[in-house]
Amino acid sequence: MELKQSEIEWWKKSVVYQIYPRSFYDSNGDGIGDIQGIIQKLDYLKELGIDVIWLSPIYDSPNDDNGYDIRNYIEIMNEFGTMEDFDELLAQAKERGLKIIMDLVVNHTSDEHEWFVESKSSKESPYRNYYVWEKGEGDQAPNNWGSFFGGSAWEYDQNTEESFLHLFSKKQPDLNWEHEPLRHEVYDMMKFWLDKGIDGFRMDVINLISKHPDLPNGAKNEGQRFGDGSPYYMNGPKIHDYLQEMNEEVLSKYDILTVGEMPGVTPEDASIYTNPANKELNMVFTFEHMSLDSGPFEKWDLKPLHLVDLKENFEKWQTNLHGTGWNSLYWNNHDQPRIVSRFGNDGEYRVESAKMLATCLHLLQGTPYIYQGEEIGMTNVKFESIDQYRDLETLNMYNEKMEQGIDEHKIFESIYVKGRDNARTPMQWTNEKNGGFSEGTPWIEANPNFTKINVAQATQSKDSIFAYYQQLIQFRKNVDVITTGDFRLIDRENPNVFAYERKTDQESLLVICHFSDQEILFEHQDILPYLENGEVLIQNYKDLLANKSIRLRPYEAVAFYLSHNE
16 A cells, blocks of 8 residues: 555654663663553653654563664563553553654664574574675684774674674674565564554664675774774665665555664765655664764764854755755764753753753754653763663773773763763652662662752743743644744854754744853844744743844743744
8 A cells, every 4th residue: 555645744743752661660660661661651751742752672682782682573571571561552652642663673683583593503594694694714704894882893603614794792693684585574573563553663773784795894094903894884785775675565554654773874865765756764863963072083082062063964954855855853862972961061051051952953844853851951970980881882992992001081081971871871750769760779870960850840840941842842733834944054154053044935933042151142134034023932041132133141042933924
């Protein structure tokens, strides 16, 4: 059944809320968030006003990489509950008008998945070609690619005298998408979940599934142990073939939301992936704006954000995809540090800067994603000991840099800014024990600031960050220019102010976001019509210091609305 475009675009006015189940709410006191915990908090999500819940992986997993190493795609991880719990979650969400999308992790599985156990058992196994096996010289790796998690991307297997590819942990062998039976197993699994009634997929590193068949060596900088294989596995030679086949076999048969996590995509790539005529995906996650505060070599190499870079990056994505594809909008997720600590001010101006950052993102064109705790302004955490951290990427980096003799204080400085556990500390519900997350000992410690930053407090105040997010979510449903308007950057070179205009023939918006802790005067000819005839749509201070210019206070944000119909 071919769905008409008009029938499948509910996701253009939707707001998605990402839940990292392990850290959301623990219903049984074992220290780990679970499905029953999510069910108990559905009314909270309904109150916030979101439309779609994205669940990070809840599948059966040995948990080497927090569930992104899947042992069985159609079973629920014991720690999270049962399939009956999941069915109840689905039913309870639907009762409240909430949709659910799930993580689709099909670049790799766990090394404990039955496919890999079989694949590894013998070169003659019918499952051998489900994974990428290659022979090197003796026990040497077939090429010089490095893994995202440190070390070689290859692991030698003595039994069959070949190496398997793992772009992530060695417990996450990469699937071989060249092999047609594997692809159809994946499609059958996707149908299993869609037939249950889920509303789509967030596809983990989906643009890595096509590898260059020759597996060439990657370029290597002086002093680096491993080569950069990304030109040979990011947006690989058959990626569009695979996604179009997936669309034809599965996606086109359901009214769903699809978003591909795609490291290394440009707006030009994204406009191909998300152009409805190409029948691939609805939208992609880009990483570009999330690397603007990193040095040239790795994310741990810190540098301050230059606001003009951020503005130009958003401009590029907004203009390139307008009218052809569709943007996904995010500041935070389970892999990213907390945005208020990163591009805002998590001290004196935490509330103001959290609201400003929300304004900046939510009035752009695209589907916004809110990560749990973002709506109450949760911050990065500063644990004192490496033993308090749980993230595999962080622990591997720490060990590697300690071996290299790098000062431990410098390593912690990077972890405090960029570590993934910043996003994974428990959701802060109340000011009670463990932030109300668990009666037991949490799998990772709560951020001590839960006594001041928590849901109970946020939902009682009309001036809270939570209340501000509620407004932004409603505007997306009711103000059409947010969905359909074009984008124009204003005062491009201003190092402190991100100002842009959204416009259709009927209405327009002016959005002004101040990214510094100083008070400054903002003057520009393009703001005059809004000051004279516009109305304030939303602002994060109670008043406006404006005449023919605006005096912007620290982290101030204001959006003006103008109708052209009068």
